[in-house]
Amino acid sequence: MLMGDTWVQSLISAIAAVMAAAQPMVPPTPIAGQPPAQVRKAGNWVGSWATAVTQADRTGLSATGVANTTLRQVVHLSVGGNSVRIRLSNRFGTRPLVVGRTTVVPSKVTAGATPTVEILQILPLTFKGKPAVTIPVGADVISDPVSLSVAEDSDLVISTYFPSATGPLTQHPAGYATAFSAYGEQTTGGGAQYRKIPGMARFVVSEVDVRGSAKGALVLFGDSITDGAASPMDRNLRYPDQLADLLLLRGVGALNAGIAGNRLLANAGSSGEAAIGRFERDVVRRTGVQAVVVLEGINDIRLTRGAISATQVIAAHRQLIARAHAAGLKAYGATLTPYWASAQYTVGGEIARQAVNQWIRTSGEYDGVVDFEAALRDPKSPLQLLPAYDSGDHLHPNAVGFTAMAKAFDLNLVG
Known part of the structure; x- marks a missing residue:
């Protein structure tokens, strides 16, 4: 596939639109035995730092x-x-x-x-x-x-x-x-x-809360891209870190709930429980949380080489939206970022990614959209990361790419 072939882009976009339009608008299925979670009312306590925990290696x-x-x-x-x-x-x-x-x-x-x-x-x-x-x-x-x-x-x-x-x-x-x-x-x-x-x-250690004048906290929920893969050690340059600096302008804390290798639909050992299984612990029960940004699904698509469909990924996203809303949270959908030429890339996976992104952008089911794909893709070859943002594996952004991601977030979403 040549990255400059506009007809390929048009074909993928058309297929994505058809697939997205075909998704049934049905309520999500609750997880059996799991009680409804509610945001912890914490007075003027707010989460200032957090990490998502997993089992031991x-x-x-x-x-x-x-x-x-x-x-x-x-x-x-x-x-x-x-x-x-x-x-x-x-x-x-x-x-x-x-x-x-x-x-x-x-x-x-x-x-x-x-x-x-x-x-x-x-x-x-x-x-x-x-x-x-x-x-x-x-x-x-x-x-x-x-x-x-x-x-x-x-x-x-x-x-x-x-x-x-x-x-x-x-x-x-x-x-x-x-x-x-x-x-x-x-x-x-x-x-x-x-x-x-x-x-x-x-x-x-999994969370630090502070009491002060902060309005609340935003949880960044995702996989290795949120976790900060390829970020330099001890520099605090992951996208949630850089977004945290911008959120200070609005008096809002930022909590990183990314786990490298995490999936929406499958448990993955030290890569964490499935996102639909850990959502309440890592998002809803964080102190003072007001909203969540969801960037999940690329691992389900690429690691299964097409066995997980766009339909399944979208259904999982709908579960997360419903559970966030049930807890009184705003939910913002983040588009899946380019991964052309990375390990496990397939044309079928690309079509699924495009379909998921089309749904995130156009369905109106999320309370807002954070278009990370648009922020990171190469305008000349839109299926791939802009080389200046590529860490080298064609999947994970580098620190400059994380800057672009942080700037892609509309601060008006948090007031």
Whole structure:
């Protein structure tokens, strides 16, 4: 297929339009046994940072867990506030998770990955008034609030001590941030005790809420493109990071709920539960959430090489829209980005992608559209990413492409 063949473009567009028009407008089928979720009413608390958690990998620290060890992790906040609380997750653990002590401290380091903090600013957290907490299998806990002023667009360092063997740890595999570990109880250590953990995963910490003047939060829900694949480590240049900076103009936080390899319709191990299965946990139950941007479906299309149809992808999107609306959230649909010449590319998959995008743009079922395809495609060869935005695998944008994605979001959607 020649990228410049306009007749091919016209054919694909025509087929996409026919397929989109043929979709039956029927209500989504609810997941059996799953109670309706509602947005957590949280007063003036708002999510400032979050990550979507998965089960442990087969190897590495998430698989083995730790014992008598402190993990130190750096999270990049969106909105600021005058009080902080954090969420710890044992959603995918295999045994009750004992947390001996947890501390937080703002970071003034502006470049590079380091565990170094100012000791005198470290603050301990409590859970129902106690420094230690045991998290049941499948559960989360939220810390008590601590009075701490944190600036917008700043870093917070979280240190968590695990006194006994944890077993496999709930994680986020692709955090694009360096984590650190130290032997023993080092939650108040200055940093010299810590060593880098290989890889780029995050462990147990899943959300940071702040109390302040922010209006609410926007969840960016998706796969590796939302997660930040090909993003430089420790630079906070993923599209949700860059959009977070723009959302500050509207007083809205940004929460990244992307998972590399995630699919709409299939569970994928450490690539996360299917999007239709994790939506309530990763979107609806986030603190102060007002709206969600959905960028999901390209993995269902390309990894199955056509076995998943546009009809099935659209039906899944309809489920997400209905569940967002039932919880009082706005839902914005993001068009699937070009993937020509990438691994698993097929003409059938391209037609399905075009059909899904046609439906997102024209059906009116989403409350708004974020046209990432238009922002990233090469005007001369519209089936592929603009070379300046291509990370090299013809699927994932680079940091400049993530900038284009952030700028494609209409800030008027959040007021």
